[in-house]
Amino acid sequence: MNAATLAAATSTGEAVQFWILGTVAVVGALATVLLRRAVHSALCLAGTMIILAVFYLANGAYFLGVVQIVVYTGAIMMLFLFVVMLVGVTAADSLTETLKGQRWLAALCGLGFGILLIAGIGNASVTTSTGLATANAAGNVQGLAELIFTRYVFAFELTGALLITAAVGAMVLTHRERTERMPSQRELAERRVREGTQVPPLPAPGVYARHNAVDIPGLLPDGTPSELTVNPTLRARGQVRDVSGEALAELAALERRSEVRLERRDASPEEAGK
């Protein structure tokens, strides 16, 4: 990006870039809204944000472009993904509307708002573009720094305070005070014995199976999968892989083979006895 691109007129290259990436950004935004799984939404949003970062760069906001990628796509979107994972990554939302008339009203408002906004922008269209050549003369970051630490220094300090407050607030919100003593291992064992429902430890996954992955349940002696052997979160998300049929089939094959072998062994003494 040289000074020429920062001039009033935009280059053809930028126009091409705008139309292609702009389309992608809109598609990404639409996908964010329309996809049923939160993870997909988050990824689409991250894509849109990266495209916006490119647009920032194209508009001469180098510092912001980088910050957009680092802070937004790098930190904030990761935070989102983290929470999505906490809440449930694969559970798809139902898109059927429960509020009566909400969809119509939303569509009406959205359409009206968009039309009005675009009409307003069209109305107030600024035709002249100054460009950032002079403002970025000493470098974009230097220019921003000069403003932040002079004219906007109070706002800057305040945002610092705000960030700290937000961090403390998040901690306070998510922190759960333990109200009773954590039971020791011995107490847990005694309780299990007293209740008598599950005296031995829970069966580990993969028992009677050839897998030991956490999402594959262990099989009971009759070959059916045991619900107890997988994490409840995975169960709730429906991420338990049922391998019982496969395992049973393999067991059956194993038994058959061993029978054959036993029969052969049985037969051989007879043969030997003959």
Next chain:
Amino acid sequence: MENLIGLLVAAPLLGAAVLLCGGRRLDRAGHWIGTALAAASFAVGVVLFAGMLGRGAEDRALHQHLFSWVPVEGFQADVAFQLDQLSMTFVLLITGVGSLIHIYSIGYMEHDPRRRRFFGYLNLFLAAMLLLVLADNYLLLYAGWEGVGLASYLLIGFWQHKPSAATAAKKAFLVNRVGDIGLSIAIMLMFTTFGTFAFGPVLESAGDTSEGMLTAIGLMLLLAACGKSAQVPLQSWLGDAMEGPTPVSALIHAATMVTAGVYLITRSGAIFNGSPDAQLVVAIVGAVTLIFGAIVGCAKDDIKKALAGSTMSQIGYMVLAAGLGPIGYVFAIMHLVTHGFFKAGLFLGAGSVMHGMNDEVDMRKYGGLRKYMPVTFVTFGLGYLAIIGFPGLSGFWSKDKIIEAAFAKGGTEGWILGGVALLGAALTAYYMTRVMLLTFFGEKRWGSTPSPAAPDVEPAAETSGEHATPHPHESPKSMTIPMIVLAFGSVFAGGLFSWNSSFLHWLEPVTGHDHGHSPLSAAAVTGATVVVLLIGVALAWLQYGRKPVPVTAPRGSLLTRAARRDLLQDDFNHVALVKPGEYLTRGLVYVDNKGVDGLVNGTAAAVGGLSGRMRRVQNGFVRSYAVSMFGGTAVLIAATLLMRAV
């Protein structure tokens, strides 16, 4: 000398303050304090009177300026007294009769537990009445005017445990308020016209003022006088005011307060002289009341109410005389004074009779009392002779002069007013003879079983008559002595005043006098008066003296029945004032309920109803709220765009 004037008012005012604020510890001495201070006021009055007699006719008037009441630029109200011959007359009458009645009350109220309070009120009345007649401006007079109204209210309702007394007090107060409004309007008119309300400047410049304004002021003053003096159309309170103790009836509702209207008209003579129309209205009101009161007096069986009708009628005489202008002012005041003597005497006599008869007031249950109450009989009889105008006694001199003056008015109105005055004289003779005969003559109608002449005894009358068999007896000395003194006044006052026209010369510098041109000679008028007097007495004797009187009143003619109901005055007020007032109130209540409240309640209901529906919007779903927000933003943007487009 003039510094004494304030004492006249101060003494009874002090008495009222001490007695009303002093509390129970004064119960035993209260009546003595009250009487002593009233007598002190009378003594001061006598001293001032002696001093006044010692001066020439032109510089008899005294003036005392106490302090500036409302010292405002362009509005100067002073507390200042003016003692001229007119005020002096009233001062002597008020303090003299007032002192006598204080003495009388000592005996009359002996058994009343609230006697101290009663004397406090009496003193308060004296102070206010003296303030009224001594004031040198209309505003101070108004203060006294309201003061006597208050005292009258308190005293009529003195036995407030009786609902009838409480109601009567309220009625008197309300009716008086109507008149008071007239006085206040008159004072306001004076202030706008003359820029002051002191007697001197107002009455001096009255001659230079337009007749229309004088008529307006005069009619408003007349309204005030009607209220205070119980003249038609504001007469209805006086009869009910007899619910008060009898000394009150004697002092306030016969001798002094009710004559305040006459004082007001006489004092404002210059205004009325400048407005013949107002003067004629005054005379007509007086004439109408004269007949009205007399007719009521003829029909009442309650002795005090009969006397109340008589009072109304006699004040009608005075107002009639005052309405005649300079011809009549002096005679109005003269009749006022003589009336003060004999009517107070009559009321005290009635009180004495009631005192001896267990508070029975129905004359039909009296009869033959002359043997049991000789002193009362004699004093009452002298008062009776005085009021009917028996030749030689007080009433004769004063009433005769008024009738003469009425004829002297001249023209058709002179004849009519004179004729009415003569008719009134006949009626006076009739009803007073009736009272006399029913009370003191005939056979006794009390104590025994009801007379066979009246088989259908009313239950109410029965209970009141039989709660104890009365034992008529003469009243104590404290009561009879004032009666005797007043009887002397009744007999000799008129003659004293007329001897050498002394009263005329006394008052003339203040009120002025004009002899008029009577179409009849004085002797002819006197002759006619005596003749109608005899006719009246004879009629009454024919009806009540010759044959036994039934204990229960016969049904009587239509006029009698109407007169028993005070000539339908209350019915008239009810139909003409109360009912429209009720309808107006009901209408206003309706407007208030449906209109004002309706608007308020309607707004509230509308807001409530709307909120009930709007509440559904508050469904708790964040997304719904978000839609609202978003829609609102859209509307805002649309509005901004629209504004810019415009």
Next chain:
Amino acid sequence: MNPMNYVYLAALLFTIGAAGVLLRRNAIVVFMCVELMLNACNLTLVAFSRMHGNLDGQIIAFFTMVVAAAEVVVGLAIIVMLFRTRHSASVDDASLMKL
């Protein structure tokens, strides 16, 4: 190409984000849509900064990012809390504030 096109694009993205806020029930997705709207605003700011030739717009965009970061931290903490207590991240389930 007119630089205003960036602004049009931003308006479009903003509207899409707003529609997402209104339509989606999953709190996390709603939150993402809010982020999308914020980003659309930032794009306008950057575009205007270029048009007017001064850097103030970029400063504001920068502050927006910081505030958005703070907001995301707190917002996600709230969502986690909500999920813990209700075992659901649906905004429609948190509808107790009504009569």
